[in-house]
Amino acid sequence: MTDKKQMRVAMRRARDAFVAAAPHTIAIPDALAAMLRPEMVVAAYVPIGSEADPAPLVAAARAAGCRIALPHVVDRATPLVFVAWDEDGALVDGPFGLRQPVPGAARLAPDLVLTPLVAFDRALNRVGQGAGHYDRAFAEHPRATRVGVAWSVQEVAAIEPDAWDAPLHAIVTEQEWITR
Numbered sequence: 001m002t003d004k005k006q007m008r009v010a011m012r013r014a015r016d017a018f019v020a021a022a023p024h025t026i027a028i029p030d031a032l033a034a035m036l037r038p039e040m041v042v043a044a045y046v047p048i049g050s051e052a053d054p055a056p057l058v059a060a061a062r063a064a065g066c067r068i069a070l071p072h073v074v075d076r077a078t079p080l081v082f083v084a085w086d087e088d089g090a091l092v093d094g095p096f097g098l099r100q101p102v103p104g105a106a107r108l109a110p111d112l113v114l115t116p117l118v119a120f121d122r123a124l125n126r127v128g129q130g131a132g133h134y135d136r137a138f139a140e141h142p143r144a145t146r147v148g149v150a151w152s153v154q155e156v157a158a159i160e161p162d163a164w165d166a167p168l169h170a171i172v173t174e175q176e177w178i179t180r
Contacts, residue, residue, distance in 0.1 A: 004127055011119040011127070011154055012050075018153040019050040026052055026149060028060045029177035031170070035112065035145065038065030043082045043110035043144070045071055046091065046099040052149045054114045057172070061112075062087070069108040072100045073133060079140065080133040082110050096129070112145045113137070115168070120148050124168040124180060125159035138166040145169045152176070 018024070036042070042061040047053045058068055069082035073094050083105035085091075094100040115134050119127040126148050128134050138146055148171040161167065171178040 004130070007127055007156065007159075008118050008130060011156070014153050015050045015118075015151055018151050024052075024151060024174045026054065026056055026172055026174055028056055029172055031177050031179070032057065032147065032172060033060055033064070036061050036064035036066055040064075040066045040111045041069055041082075041108045042066045043069040043071065043108075043113045045114065045116050047116065048097045050151075051116045052151050052173070054149045057114055057149065067108065069110055070101050071098070071133070071137070072103070072105065073098055076131050079136045081107050082113075082137070084108050096131075110141055110144045112147060113141070114147050114149050117148045117150050117154065119154050119156050119159065120150055120168070120171050120178075121156055121159045122178065123158070124148075124171060124178070125161045125165065126168055126171075127159055132164070135164050135166065139164070142166075147172060 044054045044058045068085050070085045071080040072083045073080045083101050085101045091099040092102050117126040146168045148168045152173040152175045
């Protein structure tokens with residue numbers, strides 16, 4: 001499966017069926033817990049539909065004294081920014097079904113980005129939603145550790161990365177922690 005548009009359709013269906021079949025939870029890998037340190041900025045996201053929920057990872061980051069940021073998106077063309085968010089902070093509806101902090105929240109540069117994805121491979125390539133928001137964010141914050149959060153059913157044999165695609169540093173699923 002090489003066409004990313006077709007891959008997105010097939011993998012969303014697989015992800016939806018996987019989540020509908022039984023509840024699943026992302027566990028906190030020891031390797032990820034070891035990365036967390038006080039005042040570190042961890043960018044996460046609020047899942048849409050059947051996306052893997054990073055909430056357990058966010059809870060571990062908070063317990064380690066990390067600051068949490070969420071993406072704020074204006075539209076397809078405007079790069080996303082990561083903005084400060086605390087668990088009591090209000091979320092508003094954004095474009096594409098996103099739940100995001102209110103406009104005007106303080107921007108933060110992430111040290112670690114927990115990123116949603118549609119598909120991944122063992123080479124740590126990812127296919128996202130297709131708007132390029134995370135690709136541009138990774139380019140803007142090249143020193144940030146990039147961790148994909150996904151269900152195991154989202155794994156494919158191989159993804160042909162585009163020139164602008166930055167590979168992930170790791171992927172966490174309900175079953176394992178994947179690194180090179």
